């Protein structure tokens with residue numbers, strides 16, 4: 357009955373969305389080094405082969421992708437102890453110039469897809485499991501030129517906070533992390549607009565390290581200052 361807590365990553369069965377990304381890749385590497393058994397998902401499957409994990413191709417803009425990816429991962433790994441959502445997109449530009457398709461993609465990939473994954477996770481994860489979503493500093497501190505991105509991150513952050521209250525009586529841990537700007541290259545492949553001048557961000561390794569520490573240390577909420585104060 358009593359399972360090893362998932363903070364013990366050795367042999368934990370973990371699914372990572374966006375494992376090819378600037379943050380997803382180092383998180384995946386660190387989880388693998390800690391002994392986790394991994395499934396990884398993204399659109400560009402070539403970029404996922406280096407992980408050595410079971411690969412599940414999926415575009416999170418498709419409404420069924422959360423359900424199908426979680427089902428395949430649980431099947432391949434023999435159950436699921438954890439899920440990391442490191443997939444996301446960004447767009448820049450004044451609100452008046454936001455294109456409808458760009459707004460749709462921001463809200464689908466950054467808000468609706470994680471919502472669907474987390475909703476599904478609550479029924480699929482093993483007891484003492486966790487689901488972690490990467491929101492962003494802009495959920496707490498929205499900025500000009502990133503209105504729809506900021507709103508998509510604030511929306512998923514609020515969703516996670518509500519689900520965490522609902523899940524209090526269950527053993528499933530729902531984790532929200534809100535890193536500051538990080539040098540992953542995300543700003544250079546925005547789905548629209550050009551990034552404003554941004555001060556040098558944190559290193560992906562630094563942020564990934566803090567995120568994996570949150571999993572191991574049974575944390576549920578990692579606000580922006582937690583990424584810049586050394587622990």
Ligand SMILES: NC(=O)c1ccc[n+]([C@@H]2O[C@H](COP(=O)([O-])OP(=O)(O)OC[C@H]3O[C@@H](n4cnc5c(N)ncnc54)[C@H](OP(=O)(O)O)[C@@H]3O)[C@@H](O)[C@H]2O)c1
Pocket residue numbers: 373374375376377378379380397398399400401403414415416417442443444445446465490491492493534535536537538539540541542543557
């Ligand atoms: N970098 C920062 O400054 C920063 C700061 C705070 C929060 N964040 C958040 O952290 C997360 C990861 O960002 P990152 O910097 O690592 O960005 P990144 O390097 O661009 O990685 C984004 C990842 O998302 C996946 N993805 C994008 N659209 C997808 C879709 N439609 N379906 C499935 N997967 C999709 C990509 O995989 P494919 O190419 O295979 O689709 C890729 O693995 C994002 O949610 C971002 O908002 C980033």
